[in-house]
Amino acid sequence: MVTIAIFGAGRIGRLHAMHAAEHPRISVAYVVDPVEANAAAVAAITGAIIADAERVFADNAVDGVVIASSTDSHAGLVQRAAAAGKAVFCEKPLSLDFASAQACVEVLNRQGTRCMLGFHRRYDPSFRAVRERIRDGTAGVVYQIIAFSRTGAIPPIDYIRVSGGLFRDSSIHDFDMARYLLGEEIASVYAVGGCLADEAVGAAGDIDTAMITMVSRSGKLVQINNGRYTPFGYDQRIEVLASNEVLRVDNAPRDTVVVGTREGLSSAGPVHSFIERYATAYRAEMEAFAQLITEGKAPLADHNDGLEAQRLAEAAVRSMCDKRPVAV
Amino acid sequence: MVTIAIFGAGRIGRLHAMHAAEHPRISVAYVVDPVEANAAAVAAITGAIIADAERVFADNAVDGVVIASSTDSHAGLVQRAAAAGKAVFCEKPLSLDFASAQACVEVLNRQGTRCMLGFHRRYDPSFRAVRERIRDGTAGVVYQIIAFSRTGAIPPIDYIRVSGGLFRDSSIHDFDMARYLLGEEIASVYAVGGCLADEAVGAAGDIDTAMITMVSRSGKLVQINNGRYTPFGYDQRIEVLASNEVLRVDNAPRDTVVVGTREGLSSAGPVHSFIERYATAYRAEMEAFAQLITEGKAPLADHNDGLEAQRLAEAAVRSMCDKRPVAV
Amino acid sequence: MVTIAIFGAGRIGRLHAMHAAEHPRISVAYVVDPVEANAAAVAAITGAIIADAERVFADNAVDGVVIASSTDSHAGLVQRAAAAGKAVFCEKPLSLDFASAQACVEVLNRQGTRCMLGFHRRYDPSFRAVRERIRDGTAGVVYQIIAFSRTGAIPPIDYIRVSGGLFRDSSIHDFDMARYLLGEEIASVYAVGGCLADEAVGAAGDIDTAMITMVSRSGKLVQINNGRYTPFGYDQRIEVLASNEVLRVDNAPRDTVVVGTREGLSSAGPVHSFIERYATAYRAEMEAFAQLITEGKAPLADHNDGLEAQRLAEAAVRSMCDKRPVAV
Amino acid sequence: MVTIAIFGAGRIGRLHAMHAAEHPRISVAYVVDPVEANAAAVAAITGAIIADAERVFADNAVDGVVIASSTDSHAGLVQRAAAAGKAVFCEKPLSLDFASAQACVEVLNRQGTRCMLGFHRRYDPSFRAVRERIRDGTAGVVYQIIAFSRTGAIPPIDYIRVSGGLFRDSSIHDFDMARYLLGEEIASVYAVGGCLADEAVGAAGDIDTAMITMVSRSGKLVQINNGRYTPFGYDQRIEVLASNEVLRVDNAPRDTVVVGTREGLSSAGPVHSFIERYATAYRAEMEAFAQLITEGKAPLADHNDGLEAQRLAEAAVRSMCDKRPVAV
Numbered sequence A, B, C, D: 001m002v003t004i005a006i007f008g009a010g011r012i013g014r015l016h017a018m019h020a021a022e023h024p025r026i027s028v029a030y031v032v033d034p035v036e037a038n039a040a041a042v043a044a045i046t047g048a049i050i051a052d053a054e055r056v057f058a059d060n061a062v063d064g065v066v067i068a069s070s071t072d073s074h075a076g077l078v079q080r081a082a083a084a085g086k087a088v089f090c091e092k093p094l095s096l097d098f099a100s101a102q103a104c105v106e107v108l109n110r111q112g113t114r115c116m117l118g119f120h121r122r123y124d125p126s127f128r129a130v131r132e133r134i135r136d137g138t139a140g141v142v143y144q145i146i147a148f149s150r151t152g153a154i155p156p157i158d159y160i161r162v163s164g165g166l167f168r169d170s171s172i173h174d175f176d177m178a179r180y181l182l183g184e185e186i187a188s189v190y191a192v193g194g195c196l197a198d199e200a201v202g203a204a205g206d207i208d209t210a211m212i213t214m215v216s217r218s219g220k221l222v223q224i225n226n227g228r229y230t231p232f233g234y235d236q237r238i239e240v241l242a243s244n245e246v247l248r249v250d251n252a253p254r255d256t257v258v259v260g261t262r263e264g265l266s267s268a269g270p271v272h273s274f275i276e277r278y279a280t281a282y283r284a285e286m287e288a289f290a291q292l293i294t295e296g297k298a299p300l301a302d303h304n305d306g307l308e309a310q311r312l313a314e315a316a317v318r319s320m321c322d323k324r325p326v327a328v
Helices: A011-022 A036-046 A053-058 A071-083 A098-111 A125-135 A157-162 A166-182 A199-203 A279-295 A303-322 B011-022 B036-046 B053-058 B071-083 B098-111 B125-135 B157-162 B166-182 B199-203 B279-295 B303-322 C011-022 C036-046 C053-058 C071-083 C098-111 C125-135 C157-162 C166-182 C199-203 C279-295 C303-322 D011-022 D036-046 D053-058 D071-083 D098-111 D125-135 D157-162 D166-182 D199-203 D279-295 D303-322
Strands: A002-007 A026-032 A064-067 A087-090 A115-117 A142-150 A186-194 A209-216 A221-227 A235-242 A246-249 A257-261 A264-267 B002-007 B026-032 B064-067 B087-090 B115-117 B142-150 B186-194 B209-216 B221-227 B235-242 B246-249 B257-261 B264-267 C002-007 C026-032 C064-067 C087-090 C115-117 C142-150 C186-194 C209-216 C221-227 C235-242 C246-249 C257-261 C264-267 D002-007 D026-032 D064-067 D087-090 D115-117 D142-150 D186-194 D209-216 D221-227 D235-242 D246-249 D257-261 D264-267
Touching: A002 A011, A002 A053, A002 A279, A011 A026, A011 A036, A011 A064, A011 A279, A026 A036, A026 A053, A026 A279, A053 A071, A064 A071, A064 A279, A071 A087, A071 A098, A087 A279, A098 A303, A115 A279, A115 A303, A125 A166, A125 A235, A125 A246, A125 A279, A125 C257, A142 A166, A142 D142, A142 D209, A142 D221, A157 A199, A166 A186, A166 A209, A166 A221, A166 A235, A166 A303, A186 A303, A186 D186, A186 D209, A186 D221, A209 A303, A209 D142, A209 D186, A209 D209, A209 D221, A221 D142, A221 D186, A221 D209, A221 D221, A257 C125, B002 B011, B002 B053, B002 B279, B011 B026, B011 B036, B011 B064, B011 B279, B026 B036, B026 B053, B026 B279, B053 B071, B064 B071, B064 B279, B071 B087, B071 B098, B087 B279, B098 B303, B115 B279, B115 B303, B125 B166, B125 B235, B125 B246, B125 B279, B125 D257, B142 B166, B142 C142, B142 C209, B142 C221, B157 B199, B166 B186, B166 B209, B166 B221, B166 B235, B166 B303, B186 B303, B186 C186, B186 C209, B186 C221, B209 B303, B209 C142, B209 C186, B209 C209, B209 C221, B221 C142, B221 C186, B221 C209, B221 C221, B257 D125, C002 C011, C002 C053, C002 C279, C011 C026, C011 C036, C011 C064, C011 C279, C026 C036, C026 C053, C053 C071, C064 C071, C064 C279, C071 C087, C071 C098, C087 C279, C098 C303, C115 C279, C115 C303, C125 C166, C125 C235, C125 C246, C142 C166, C157 C199, C166 C186, C166 C209, C166 C221, C166 C235, C166 C303, C186 C303, C209 C303, D002 D011, D002 D053, D002 D279, D011 D026, D011 D036, D011 D064, D011 D279, D026 D036, D026 D053, D026 D279, D053 D071, D064 D071, D064 D279, D071 D087, D071 D098, D087 D279, D098 D303, D115 D279, D115 D303, D125 D166, D125 D235, D125 D246, D142 D166, D157 D199, D166 D186, D166 D209, D166 D221, D166 D235, D166 D303, D186 D303, D209 D303
Parallel strands: A002 A026, A002 A064, A064 A087, A087 A115, A142 A221, B002 B026, B002 B064, B064 B087, B087 B115, B142 B221, C002 C026, C002 C064, C064 C087, C087 C115, C142 C221, D002 D026, D002 D064, D064 D087, D087 D115, D142 D221
Antiparallel strands: A142 A235, A186 A209, A209 A221, A235 A246, A246 C257, A257 A264, A257 C246, A264 B264, B142 B235, B186 B209, B209 B221, B235 B246, B246 D257, B257 B264, B257 D246, C142 C235, C186 C209, C209 C221, C235 C246, C257 C264, C264 D264, D142 D235, D186 D209, D209 D221, D235 D246, D257 D264
16 A cells, blocks of 8 residues: 655645545545645545644655645645655646756755656546557657647636746646657747737736747657637647658547537537546556555656756747747 | 430439530430420530430430430330440439339340449449448448438428339438348338428328338348438438448538537538539449440449339338338 | 445446445445455445345435346345335346336335436436437427447357346347437337347347337337447447437547548547446436435436336337337 | 630649639630640640640730649749730749749739639638638637648659749648738748658758748737648648637548448548649639639739738748748
8 A cells, every 4th residue: 555645635636635545555644735624625535634744744654745735835845755755746847936946856866756747648548649659660750749738718817827827837738748749859949929818818927829839859840839718618639740640639529419400510529627638647647656656667757857848838938038949 | 435315404414414524435415305495404515416315216326325314204215225225324213113113124134235223322432432341351241231311301392292202212222222232132121201300291192201120131130211301411321330340431521611619519511412422423423334335344233223222112112001021 | 415225246336336435425334245355345445334135224324225236136125125215226127027127116106216227328418418409499309319239249148148138138228218318108119130240149049239110109210229249349329310400429439549641540449338438427327316315306217217118128029029010 | 705725734734724614604715835745635625726825815815814834934924914914813823933923913913914823722612611700700819820731742852843842832822821811911930840751852952841830910820830741641721719719621531431440440531632622622713713804803812912922931931041030
């Protein structure tokens, strides 16, 4: 059995708690959250004790910690966990401040901390299948990747204010996916963006629409299109053009009903959110965390991957600002 | 070069005329139609002379005749063509009266007339591809066939009155397709039907909705569903369940636009009519007729196929009437 | 809170146990299964006590029982539950013997037992959406229903021997769906079938391929095609032709990857089994059982529905045997 | 009746000739081509006289000329046609040399020549439907456009050498489509590209893979991905993200067969070439040319559109060379 503690009992913390509770080899010993109701909810699902951080890090029985608390607490908790010798499963990013993230990664590398970063898309069966066909050579040589990532509705402006901006908050998943699929690093980033969908986003200092072009070190081309708003809802697709195959991951429809009328055929739009779209992926993450702890099996994404994706986000910010491609 | 004459210059006759005119090896010498405007239209497309039947059958230069005139004239024209030694491409049916059709087929067989019957679906690339995968063994052993054939809108009641009824007029294409795909004969037919969509059809003595179940001699199962009305338009699909493959022919959409909104995704319904759906098939029929004349190459469907499909239509009429399966 | 007991801890029993355990308002007090390992597995998930039937029925704290034990035990347990005043959630069928099922239903009706029958498809969001569009008039008048239900692989012959045969075991879900969607009773059933896919099924006295035609009391037409084997896997679709809309429920694909090569485009086949396909439906069933207990809210399917579907299965057996349509 | 002459009897010239011949109101008086066999083939289809340019321009009966000859002859012929007062339907580009194209457009504008440029995609029903939904406000405000245009196979290197390069030869259709759909001009172009698929293309001084990002004057974002090679064949799609709708134009499949096996579902790839994909569009172009001549009705694309698209191609060339976005 693996014993873990969960920091943060909000939406994503509760999700991990549920999967941990369902997992036959994981026991949730503690939950830590300043909001009592949230902590209580996770305690009810998992049987965990509501505790503070000190108690968690002091308890030798705790093998690993899931860090799903507010973003500004990530770096501190990760480093305390590293010091206490716990395995870490941290939601992205380590820190919105790139220098802090860098410092944090250095600590983790120095201490040899087993750390898994919450790039859940890597655990999605469809994206994984695409990765496999590239890695084992079936797809052939990759030429181009086109990634679509857009949420259905503009999130609350309060969230946007603390999100780090579209590139650091949302595009980062596409930056990671590009690296994951290409299996190599990016050499240059060019980004354009604007506030086309909702002025309130602009007033909060962010953009709601963006397009990014990247070239990898060996010359492969990547296009990303992002947005905070999509009429038909949550939109996350990718297309890889390679020498043998074109690989596509489509959205997952809400149901399988097709209605035919005089006007044509209509079918369901995509599932509403990442919660539904990536249910299998989140479950697989918990299993991977268990394997990281028990067998030391490397996760699909670690803190170094987190840092590299952030590096691309920083480059995108600069590119949009300077109106030129930025070398990475 | 192949020299032909066209009997009947209505919608289907004009279609054949156009394809004949476009065909590099076919010359249309005559067009025969009591309605002068129709004959003139075909003459304009093809350069044909407007003539009467006598002149056509007397002209030794005429290699073959396309019979697309009114149904009640088919059997007579076919037999005159046979007597004159012309190759025949006749629209289905030879006659709505089964005994006449039988007599006609006997004549054709006795005289060794090269005759092609207008079961255009056999010439459609999609249905042909399915047939090929069955015939060459790729699909494996066939277990079941499910056929959908429905027109979009109730045809004019005047047409329904002279159509021979749903089974003889419309289901006949499915009877033929079942024989074509199975490669064997049907042993029993069970049909149910009713006038559910439009009372006027019932008042005209026909049904607008039907379902047919057939068992082949070797025990394979066939289901057909037919109707004179479909909300989304012209609907013609088939599904074959075999031991290695499930083969499906879907409708062809009118365009390739997809519109995504809050309500879901909508796409175009099927093309409006057999004219658009089977454009390639009709063109292939004219090529097949040319090959029948020049090389004696057997067409995909001949008069015997026409008679067998009609036999199944007669059985369906009887089955619905007697409320029991009818052995064929 | 609702307190329940679970009879039968095999595959389906364990599924219900898991959903009961996840449900915030349900507590599983007992599990009953002669196979100790099975009972222990459910006890581990749910915290239930392993008990025998006597103890369950004697415990006044038990509000309802889930009956997922072997088919031959259903009728007996249902009647004991009824006598003990427990609410019942029973997997289909009540009994493979129609007379016993009838007797059982009479008892349930006489005693006013709150009983829910496990026709899980009624709880599937896609099938439900279709039902809703019919019921609220959006779809218009229904003319035809075409149902496809086939498992991917021939089940173990030992299972086939005790299954009651294809019509009672598998087609029964389509019989139920036809009644559910039509909102009216069936007047006649015509069935054909054979052992085309695997001789071993025939040797065990069953068929592996069938087609059924039904006519409802008001003249609507239904076609069902069934099989124990489908090359591409678990296949469960429906199509409803109505005056305003054609409604279709398609299979749910395993993933959303599309691979394009020189040969064409390929995508994933359907999910492998009812477990994955109907995950949401099974969860909804447990919620419905909770609501049946706490609010007396009528389930989507009860014992009378179970009996009516069985009546159609019996008619299908007779029809195939007598080679004629059977009035119901 | 409209009397035209056709310059150039290669693949595209022959296509226009066929559609002109089929058109009820167009008569082809002359065909001009230095390759005798080509000219003869068009003469056979159309009944045209094989002539030289002098005779065509001197004949007052000629209303318009279709210019489908080699690219380097376009500008000269267009200007002679303008001088002779003929309407012009010219294949793109007016000239691969931008200055010559500019000079040519000035002449056409000064003389008020009725000129239609062969941007056939504008005449495709699917792209047109998308344009209409944008123009009439249904789609709402456009935020992003993503365009895919790739040929299936690397064209002959000899063709590549005289093609003007990927941006001027192929991307130009996407540049035009972007302007057509946005209804406004482009402000900046950023292009990256490489020779990833076939070294021979690079040796011939061209690229085979490219990605372009453009920002319109009002800040809308456009991404284009191009290539000379696609495993599944001819690939031409577009996606428009707007405030009310996401609009997509998909590829048109070769047939409608779906094959289901243990491995999944496979369906046909796209039609093989622009000839099949844009058959309807080419036919519509000929009708538009007839309307331009008889009614003076403005075509969907004229010489000014040709020049603007070329301007973007020139900017893309410069951007890729200078590795920076280029203002237009």
